[in-house]
Amino acid sequence: MPGAPSALHSARKAAGDMLDQQGLTLVACSGGADSLALAAAAAWHHQRTSGPSATARVGGIVVDHHLHPDSVEISGRAVSQLKDLGLDPVRIYPATVRSDSPLGPEAAARTGRYQAFREAMQDLGATRIMLAHTKDDQVEQVLLGLARGSGTRSLAGIPAARGPFRRPLLDLSRADTESICRHHGLDWWDDPANADPRYLRSKIRTQVLPYLERELSGSIRESLARTAKIAAADADYLESQAKDVFPALLEDPDHTGALRLKLKALRAEPPAIRRRVIALAVAAAGGPNPSFERLSATEKLVTGSRSAGPVELEGHIRVHRGARQSPDYGKLVIVPPSG
Ligand SMILES: Nc1ncnc2c1ncn2[C@@H]1O[C@H](COP(=O)(O)OP(=O)(O)OP(=O)(O)O)[C@@H](O)[C@H]1O
The missing domain is CATH 3.40.50.620 (HUPs)
Incomplete structure (x- = not known):
């Protein structure tokens, strides 16, 4: 100190x-x-x-x-x-x-x-x-994220700006x-x-961190603060990559208000980008950030060939894979609440 x-x-x-x-x-x-x-x-x-x-x-x-x-x-x-x-x-x-x-x-x-x-x-x-x-708040936030099983953005903790x-x-x-x-x-x-x-x-502040310091490492706070910095840079990069590819994966909008993503191209993306692109589409449809479990179910519509959905997401958003004979074939369709 x-x-x-x-x-x-x-x-x-x-x-x-x-x-x-x-x-x-x-x-x-x-x-x-x-x-x-x-x-x-x-x-x-x-x-x-x-x-x-x-x-x-x-x-x-x-x-x-x-x-x-x-x-x-x-x-x-x-x-x-x-x-x-x-x-x-x-x-x-x-x-x-x-x-x-x-x-x-x-x-x-x-x-x-x-x-x-x-x-x-x-x-x-x-x-x-x-x-x-402070750094202590940051460290507590990272541990909370780990305990929840969160992704990179959450492990990045509290943003400086x-x-x-x-x-x-x-x-x-x-x-x-x-x-x-x-x-x-x-x-x-x-x-x-x-x-x-x-x-x-x-x-976490009064029991877990003192325990970890005692039993694991006296520099655990520094380590967790470093994790947050590394994760923040990674999350920034992955999010900017996803934002860059998102427009190319999006079909032109029609009168229904639904969003459509190109299935084949989405499938070709690595999971870290694919998931973020789906989350961007859900946000564009007015939905909240999907939970890990709902996002995984949606991703299966892209990578699997069994169920075509619909998958119900938080915020009354529904997602399905376009049926074979329909104009939506080859597309992942994200339907907003009123759509
Ligand atoms: N009652 C308050 N009035 C003004 N500022 C406050 C108040 N409470 C907290 N803050 C500001 O928010 C910062 C974080 O406070 P604290 O750690 O208590 O909040 P938190 O709920 O844990 O964090 P967050 O604000 O991110 O939810 C404080 O350092 C201070 O700058």
Whole structure:
């Protein structure tokens, strides 16, 4: 673990690289050590570049989910520390979390939080939101992906940049962020849910990773973080290859709204591309990302000669192989819900 000065230097550099130099970037702060440390690192750039001619601005957003009895006080303390660091503007946004949400409280809070982020961006004219996920979050995410039996994209973990979101601290540890907070005299809040073993992520953090470190290798975190980086580059490449071949495999659309892929050409593609092309076609038909099991069933329509389907996918999408006497012979037909 680097000491505070070295961690601080890395955090400042990473935050500086990800700030929008021409607009307002908001640091999303929960009041925890990770996001207060990120705020301190970003504030350093804000102070250096502020003045009448400055174009890069750094503000803060704290979302209050009202899930914790002390949430008003916790949010207030975060806001005043962000202001003391020099962030401007700083706002609290409430997020409604439905207690009866079928997603469960954690996922419902997440949905509410990202909704609040988007509202804040619009209200304040911000172009970017910085989140303080660390290497520890990344490692936990990779283990969660492994436990679920996920593919390359999922093993790639949390992306450093997607849409307006930026995550500059993915190479720093949680301990680094605590040392940055100590260096700045920041008073962070430890969410008790982070240590609650009822949540799978907390269990990975408090039990599984320490066990793996003890029994397997002291550098397991570094190894898993490296896995994420390798998988991210591989997933980017495979997805771009699939996007490149997709148009050539697609038949011209007709009035029915169904999509048709050329079976022979699809069959000739390697499985890693074939599966991604099918997923692209499903997305183009308005469906969600198919599960591994549904995607495998669909792939069998391409590689096998027995059942011609239909295979029912999530989002009421149906896929079948064109019948011998029909105009769809030689095509994989993806039918959207209303088709
Ligand atoms: N209440 C909050 N207000 C503002 N930002 C928050 C809040 N909670 C989390 N964040 C931001 O999101 C980052 C990740 O937080 P956390 O790890 O708790 O979320 P998660 O649910 O595990 O991850 P994800 O946001 O990807 O679902 C934090 O470092 C912080 O930048």
